[in-house]
Amino acid sequence: MSTKPTVNPHVSCDCVVFGFDNEKLNVLLIEQSYERLGDKVQNALPGDHVWEEESLDEAAGRVLKELTNLDGIFLKQFKTFGDPDRLRNPKDLAWLESYRKKPATRVVTVAYYAFVRMDDFEPAASSFAEKVFWQDVQDIPQLGFDHNEIMEEAIEVLRRDFEVYQVGLELLPEKFTLSQLQNLYEIILNRKLDKRNFRKKVIKERVVTPLDEKQKGVLHKPAQLFELNAANDPSGLRS
Amino acid sequence: MSTKPTVNPHVSCDCVVFGFDNEKLNVLLIEQSYERLGDKVQNALPGDHVWEEESLDEAAGRVLKELTNLDGIFLKQFKTFGDPDRLRNPKDLAWLESYRKKPATRVVTVAYYAFVRMDDFEPAASSFAEKVFWQDVQDIPQLGFDHNEIMEEAIEVLRRDFEVYQVGLELLPEKFTLSQLQNLYEIILNRKLDKRNFRKKVIKERVVTPLDEKQKGVLHKPAQLFELNAANDPSGLRS
Known part of the structure; x- marks a missing residue:
């Protein structure tokens, strides 16, 4: 496609990317641009809106690449989050107001998880990600939107699938x-x-x-x- | 709430309700209203749009009740379907044109499944469901939208969760x-x-x-x- 893609303002994808450094299990977080938050910093999962003409799986892969430079990662959809209040934290609203035409629009987000071997990838922040960093899952800071809830659910799914299928060993x-x-x-x-x-x-x-x-x-x-x-x-x- | 709820035109829920009659595994289908399709009949999973102020889980329960009269069913989210082409079958478009202001709007649907003991419930069609009926999962007709794909995925999830957790025995x-x-x-x-x-x-x-x-x-x-x-x-x- 050579035309500029149209953003779907109602649906987004968020990515929970796990990495293991032989000691700790980590998740990939971004820091959203400073200016948009005044002097404040908001940490979040890499996520953004889908485009009108791409599938949800395609959107997840594209968004992850745009924000963190991670490419060709297998992302698995695990749950969709659609609480009507999920974007109503004042700090998140401030960010959204600078970023969207209609910041009050309800957004349903389709969450994905992935495993990467940390040695194989070098994350690099771009687009509205100011920084990208690995964070110990046992020490997750306050995240934007409902991203703490998404994180917790991802870990629960990982735990369940690990017990049954040993999904997650690919982190080694x-x-x-x-x-x-x-x-x-x-x-x-x-x-x-x-x-x-x-x-x-x-x-x-x-x-x-x-x-x-x-x-x-x-x-x-x-x-x-x-x-x-x-x-x-x-x-x-x-x- | 006493005010009329606002429909979110971008997100819907679809329900795959399984029932077992001691011989066959069945799924609950609806027939969409005749008039809207001219003389044609379209079978589909019970599904409709979410309201702006309800959660996805609430929407799934409400929609199922509105169309089939099944109430108090535990519905479990299993996957979200968002192919950009999922509503573009001409027959479905004809139905949507009569039913929605903007039939071309992309709709992402959050799919749920449930198990019911067929003896305990008496489905009854209402709203835009003309009929509601149990259909053998081994003999599913052509359904509207991407509902055949949703059905197949639901059966796959059921098979996987049954093998591991014996989820589904509650159908007995x-x-x-x-x-x-x-x-x-x-x-x-x-x-x-x-x-x-x-x-x-x-x-x-x-x-x-x-x-x-x-x-x-x-x-x-x-x-x-x-x-x-x-x-x-x-x-x-x-x-």
Whole structure:
């Protein structure tokens, strides 16, 4: 299309992108432009309106790319949020007033989640994102609109799908230690696991395959490295 | 509210209501008013626009009640459909032209599913539904808009959640035979099951509890009746 796309002012997409740094589970946030908020800063999930002639999936991918420079990410729709009051926080209204013709229009937002290997991508802010940054999911600040609610729901969906399908293991780097794997399990499941039982379990269930390789460049005794066992993917969802 | 609600022309809800008659899995369909389609008939899922001041969940419940008289049903959001072309079938356009001020407006629809015990409810058509009827999911006619796609997706979600959480067992009547239970499993899973293994499995896994009671008023040898074992609800989703 060479013509400028028409924005649909009634429907938006928001993206919850998870990344794992071997210690913490993170989510990708943006800081909305300063000027629009006066001196205030508002953190938010990357999100924006859909265009009239694109599908919801296309919109989610485009919006994520425009704001964070992340491209080619598999985004999965998980829930639509449409509380009539979701845009009525005064701080959000101030931002919307500078940004939209009719800031009071009700917007229904279709929420997506995605997993990325943090090593593989370099987020970069653009469009109305002033900054883009990874934030520990256990320390999420006040976000704009209903984005805290969307975040919480995304984590719940992740937890549920992880327990059943082990969706989320794709957050791991290609090679990882069992400690890193246990970290990821514990954060997603939100409980401590017994180290011995955990190790027995993931090896017995063939979740991982040991590699003939150890960690490099660490101060402690280097741990053995593992990779995901591609054959053991009950969901068929891991690529 | 005493004032007339304002319709949001950009967002709708559609409801996929499943019912099981001990033999077939059915879905509740409506026939849209004759006059609006000339002499034509269009079958569709019960669905309509949300009001400006109600939540999506509220809208789904209200719309279902308005069109089919089903009230107090637990409706679960499962996916939002927003293909830019979803309303562009000429037959649907003819209907929309008679019904809306701006029939070309793009509408994003939030789809819900629900399970009802067919004995407990008596659907009755009203509003723009001319008829309301149960239709075998294995014999769905051409539906309006993208409702065939929504149906297919709902069945896929049901199949997935059934395999993991046994969501869908609430479709059974209070008391049922193992043949009826096997029927339901086979339809949802879309494959034949071995009778002997099936019976062993559901009893061993305590899915069901035998009752001290047999079928009445049947021509064949009356079969033993069972009930769901409430304690065995891995999802916590069955009420």
